[in-house]
Amino acid sequence: SPRPIICFRPIQPSDLGTLEKIHGDLFPIRYESEFFQNVVNGRDIVSWGAIDRNQPSDQSDELVGFVTARIVLAKESEIGDMLSYDPSRSDQTLVYILTLGVVEAYRNLGIAASLIREVIKYASSIPNCRATYLHVISYNNPAIRLYNKMSFKCVRRLQGFYLINGQHYDSYLFVYYVNGG
Numbered sequence: 001s002p003r004p005i006i007c008f009r010p011i012q013p014s015d016l017g018t019l020e021k022i023h024g025d026l027f028p029i030r031y032e033s034e035f036f037q038n039v040v041n042g043r044d045i046v047s048w049g050a051i052d053r054n055q056p057s058d059q060s061d062e063l064v065g066f067v068t069a070r071i072v073l074a075k076e077s078e079i080g081d082m083l084s085y086d087p088s089r090s091d092q093t094l095v096y097i098l099t100l101g102v103v104e105a106y107r108n109l110g111i112a113a114s115l116i117r118e119v120i121k122y123a124s125s126i127p128n129c130r131a132t133y134l135h136v137i138s139y140n141n142p143a144i145r146l147y148n149k150m151s152f153k154c155v156r157r158l159q160g161f162y163l164i165n166g167q168h169y170d171s172y173l174f175v176y177y178v179n180g181g
């Protein structure tokens, strides 16, 4: 197949099927159909999609990667105590990354790194936003390497954070501070 030409664009309603399929393929956790509806309609969720312009025309707008995130209030988050802002201010926000994925055929091209950079740019552009953060399951070495490489700080290990098929797994909490954290 030809050399990929990766472009980034907002996720839109026509992405619904592909988005659900990729999430089902890549994640051990099931997401409600309401989650996908919210993503494609931009309801409470911000997202970026990656596509390969060099695919045949019927596939050249098909998602090959995505990142989804939500704005949360810092004081209601679990990392409120890890910020250096004035805790009496109630207008402080954070960007919580919900899901990040790249389909197998497009891995190791820097797509996930670019998607993360978009989230960091977005978070930095919101004056009251102090950080972007995420959870990752403790055995996911490629993702952990990526977050370390992108200068996220691993601030916690959460015992039994995930419950998958009746088994508990730990998670790491990674934070990237913006706007003075």
Ligand code: ACO
Binding pocket: 026, 027, 097, 098, 099, 100, 101, 102, 103, 106, 107, 108, 109, 110, 111, 112, 113, 114, 134, 135, 136, 137, 140, 142, 143, 145, 146, 149
């Ligand atoms: N040429 C060659 N290699 C490159 C290039 C390039 N131009 N650019 C980056 N790379 C290397 C990087 O150095 C990195 O290598 P390293 O791990 O040795 O440091 C590697 O490629 C991966 O970086 P990216 O290419 O940016 O990442 P990728 O697009 O392959 O996606 C991801 C990584 C998202 C973890 C992918 O493996 C995936 O979808 N996995 C399954 C789902 C998943 O685990 N998602 C994250 C869960 S956590 C959460 O969702 C909050």
